[in-house]
Amino acid sequence: MIRTVVFDIGETITRDDRYWAAWADWLEVPRHTLSALVGAVVAQGRDNADALRLARPGLDVAAEYRAREAAGRGEHLDEKDLYDDVRPALTELRRRGARVVIAGNQTPRAGELLRGLDLPADLIVTSGEWGVAKPDPEFFRQVIEVSQASPGEVLYVGDHPANDVHPAARAGLRTAHLRRGPWGHLWADDPGVVAAADWQISSLTELAAIVGR
Structure with a gap:
């Protein structure tokens, strides 16, 4: 039971539409590009955050979260x-x-x-x-x-x-x-x-x- x-x-x-769109805008890459990168890491069985690191090599995801919040562009639901x-x-x-x-x-x-x-x-x-x-x-x-x-x-x-x-x-x-x-x-x-x-x-x-x- x-x-x-x-x-x-x-x-x-x-x-996750808004989530990835917000990241694409923050990283200044086309939304379609980031969506395609998400698809690539999904197909490879990798972590979703790897799409962000592919868009910007060496990205510190946690630091970028904090920067977005400080800029008034943090999470929204x-x-x-x-x-x-x-x-x-x-x-x-x-x-x-x-x-x-x-x-x-x-x-x-x-x-x-x-x-x-x-x-x-x-x-x-x-x-x-x-x-x-x-x-x-x-x-x-x-x-x-x-x-x-x-x-x-x-x-x-x-x-x-x-x-x-x-x-x-x-x-x-x-x-x-x-x-x-x-x-x-x-x-x-x-x-x-x-x-x-x-x-x-x-x-x-x-x-x-x-x-x-």
Whole structure:
């Protein structure tokens, strides 16, 4: 029985369109160029931040985050950044009695912005707030702790095989791979992902039926 559903953030709860557009503008490269570089690192199984370093070799991503904030061009999230199925899906899960947690690799500022959207979730937390990021096993130990359920009763939902599906499964969680965003689409039919994921979904609204079983 699934008692808690935990969601990744980028390309699961939120669209990354604004995120990458803002980085392209900050680095003064065409948006299409940076999008293409993101696609390249996704295809190679590399970290998304490598796209930024390809656009500007030697880039210190953390330092650039701080510089953007200081320049008044930091992170921003609002209702338009949410996927359309987020509120209906989370609302239905809570109606069915599931605990809903949002926990992904994001900055503390992103956590503040998400909590400001008044989402139907019991907890919203980011890797920046925990001080540990996926795929580190400690991240998933923290997930289990806040889930208030045993590992086998927790479903982790995400688009990223290396950051979501595989480490969550190794931690003993149930997993749902979401066909969404570059990672989700490109790796959806990968044999390793298919074998590791308990479920494969194309919309968050499919989760209600899973939890109801």
